[in-house]
Structure formats: structure tokens, C-alpha cells
Amino acid sequence: MVRYRIAGGSPLGGTAFVQGAKNAALPMIAASLLAERGQTVLHNVPPIDDVRAAVELARAVGASVEFHEPERTVVVDASGLSNPVLPAPIASRFRGSVLFLPPLLARLGEAVLEGIGGCRIGSRNLDFHYRGFVRLGAEVTEEGETIRVRRHRRLRGAAMYLDTPSHTGTENLMMAAALAEGPSVIENAAQEPEVADVARFLAAMGARIAGVGTGFIHVEGVERLRAVEYTIIPDRIDAGVLAMAVAATGGDAGLVNARLEHLGVALRKLEQMGVELSQDGAVVRVRRTGRLRPINVLTAPYPGFATDLQAPMTTLATQAEGTSYLRETIFDGRFAIVGELARLGADIEVDGDAIVTHGPSKLGAGEVVAHDLRTGSALVLAGLVAEGTVEVSAGEMIERGHAELAGRLRSLGASVERITVP
Numbered sequence: 001m002v003r004y005r006i007a008g009g010s011p012l013g014g015t016a017f018v019q020g021a022k023n024a025a026l027p028m029i030a031a032s033l034l035a036e037r038g039q040t041v042l043h044n045v046p047p048i049d050d051v052r053a054a055v056e057l058a059r060a061v062g063a064s065v066e067f068h069e070p071e072r073t074v075v076v077d078a079s080g081l082s083n084p085v086l087p088a089p090i091a092s093r094f095r096g097s098v099l100f101l102p103p104l105l106a107r108l109g110e111a112v113l114e115g116i117g118g119c120r121i122g123s124r125n126l127d128f129h130y131r132g133f134v135r136l137g138a139e140v141t142e143e144g145e146t147i148r149v150r151r152h153r154r155l156r157g158a159a160m161y162l163d164t165p166s167h168t169g170t171e172n173l174m175m176a177a178a179l180a181e182g183p184s185v186i187e188n189a190a191q192e193p194e195v196a197d198v199a200r201f202l203a204a205m206g207a208r209i210a211g212v213g214t215g216f217i218h219v220e221g222v223e224r225l226r227a228v229e230y231t232i233i234p235d236r237i238d239a240g241v242l243a244m245a246v247a248a249t250g251g252d253a254g255l256v257n258a259r260l261e262h263l264g265v266a267l268r269k270l271e272q273m274g275v276e277l278s279q280d281g282a283v284v285r286v287r288r289t290g291r292l293r294p295i296n297v298l299t300a301p302y303p304g305f306a307t308d309l310q311a312p313m314t315t316l317a318t319q320a321e322g323t324s325y326l327r328e329t330i331f332d333g334r335f336a337i338v339g340e341l342a343r344l345g346a347d348i349e350v351d352g353d354a355i356v357t358h359g360p361s362k363l364g365a366g367e368v369v370a371h372d373l374r375t376g377s378a379l380v381l382a383g384l385v386a387e388g389t390v391e392v393s394a395g396e397m398i399e400r401g402h403a404e405l406a407g408r409l410r411s412l413g414a415s416v417e418r419i420t421v422p
């Protein structure tokens, strides 16, 4: 078991690195299985547990995969792909396992997903994915936890749509359409920077994709895709969490490899609160000198405020002067942060689909639980502003998505320890 022990109080300064994007690395590892031969080389892959699970899953279906963690590079040779079954012990460890369906379907004619995991943040359906596969001519059956997707001939391009712009749904349908026969369109596609990055990766492999970064993606199917070398974009959520850490402590620090334009509305909300952010080459400078103003946040698909930043923003809101509202519109159960911040002394409640904070709250010492990845990073931020020591248990959750968070915060001057408990 892993715990994070944080002794707060000092403003952060110096520089820290932003990791590569988790939610681009996972689909790209899956998409690399679309290439029948050659070596795919992915750079800037974050050494986190969800990526390690994706590597194991790719190996389980017959690919040869090496993850050179210190170099942050994954090398995939998918020529030996042989097994259509994504086994439950690995597949149910993370959400990204669903992204392995299209490559197996394209290459082997069948894909069997024995389970799916991911953070418990509400109901997380997959109906848009299945409906798209069926429109392309596949057959989808569900038996208990197992999902089986089969095709009897090459998939045929089709008009597909998503009721809401699903992130992995868009990636899955792009991958499936890339090797289908003829043209496809995906309406109401997700516009997240990671989705665009995956589209660029597929295009480098030889896919014909247009409309990337808009709500309409056009794909003209090709016969085959080739293995390529590619560098993944920085993780905007990791950057957002670090920026909020600096802001929460009233610090002044540089985030290396961050891109302000990927923060969307989150950037504007931070500015409204009184946080200064500026891009200087590859470095984003974050600075707060005055008091934090309260905020009204509505999570929304990109470029709206990212749901993955809602929990860390809630921690920040507890330090603002006045009442803040954070309304969650993407997931129906993403409120675990509320009870944990209350334990540390925050004046906070849930009102319908909104979190309401009355700040500034003095946070004190205490033991809290990282119920999911983003709750975990939000609680580390709480530790940075608390008077006294905060211990976050279930720290494994944090490591699903953030690489060496404790070490990187220490490089900014924070006192954060990662402790392994037997």
C-alpha cells in the first residue's frame, strides 16, 4: 500500500516537468497494434500504472512490447498479434482496455474484452462505441462482463455519431474506420487535444483523417497502416494539477513542457481566481501574489473546463475568499473529494450536481483517502496548504495517472513523501 505524507505551508518555486499525456499514450499503445509489421516507437510516454497495464495487455494479445521507463519510450512490434482475448486480470485494471477492441477486430476479425476497469466516478457506458462498431458492420454481443466484437468481412465505412462527444468513443471509432473500406464520418466527435494527437498519430501511420479538432471527423479507410515513431503531447491535466499546486501555495514556478493552449477554459478560470499564467517557450510560468477569488465552474467537453481538473480545482476553491460553485456535468458520481476535504476542515457541500465551497477554509492535519486518481491529486494539493501533516492513503490511485508526483513537487520545494506501507 502506498501513502503520501505532505507537510504543507511553503509557497512552491523553481521548475518541474510535466509528463506526457496519459489519455493519448493509452490509445496510441492500442493503435500501434494496427500495424502488421515494423516497430512503433512512442516517446514521452508517462511511467504510470495505467500505461503499465496497457503494455501488459498488448503483450497478452501477442505483441512484443518494451517500456523503457527512464527514457519514457515504448517500442511495439505487433507482427505476432495472435490472441483476440483481452484477459480480465489485466483488462479490468483500467479503462483504456476498451481501446484495444478496434485493433484486434481489424487484425484478427474478433476481439473479446473480458472486463473493464477505471476510476469509479459514476456510470460509464460504452453504448456509443458499440453502436459505431455495428454501423461499420461488426457484431457486438455482451455476456455478463464480457464483450465480444466480431466481423465476418472487412468493415465498411459508415456515418456514425456520438450522443455526447465521448473521448475514448471518438478514438475507438477513428481506429475502426481507419482500416474500413470507404469513407466514414464521426459526428459530435470529441475535440480534446489527446484525441487530436491520436488522430495525428494515426495519420502518420498512413490513415486518412480530416476534421481533427472539430466535431466532425472524416476518415477514408486504407488497406494497411505502418509502424512509425511519434512523440506524445504533454499531459494537460498533470500540468493543471501542478499549476493549481503553485497557485494554492501562493508560489511562483515554471512548468516545463506545458502548453497553456491545451488548458481550455481551466486557464481562464485560474486567471479569474487571480492566478497569473504565461507561456515562455516550452515553459509555463504560474504565479500568485494576491488572494484567491471565488469561482463558478461548469465541467464540459474540451475546450470546456476538464472534468479531470474538477477535484483539484475544488481544493483550490476552498482557499478562495467567498463561495465557489463547481458543477459536474460529465460524470454522475465524481464527488468523492467533498467528504475528504470536509475531514480536513473545509466548509464544503454537495448541492445537486454542484460542489459548493465557502472559503477560505483553514485545512488541518488528517488522514484522507484517494478514492480515485483525481481525488488523490486534489488531496495532495490540500496537504500543501494544510497546517499540519496530511496523509493520503490508497496512493496507488494517484500513480495510475501521475508519474513521480511526490518527487516533482519536492523539486518545487514542497515536503511530500511517498511511503510504502506493508
Ligand code: EPU
Binding pocket: 022, 023, 026, 095, 096, 119, 123, 124, 125, 126, 127, 128, 129, 130, 164, 165, 166, 167, 168, 169, 307, 308, 330, 331, 332, 373, 374, 401
Ligand atoms: N458515455 C456514454 N456512452 C458511451 C460513452 C460515454 O453514455 O458510449 C458517457 C459516459 O457515461 C460519461 C460521458 O459520456 O458520462 C463522458 O465519457 P467519455 O466516454 O468521454 O469518457 P471516457 O472516454 O470513458 C476519458 C478519459 C477520462 C476522462 C473522460 C472525459 C481515458 C482513458 N479516460 O474517459 O479520464 O475523465 O474521457 O474527458 O481517456 C482520468 O484520466 O482520470 C479519467 C477518468
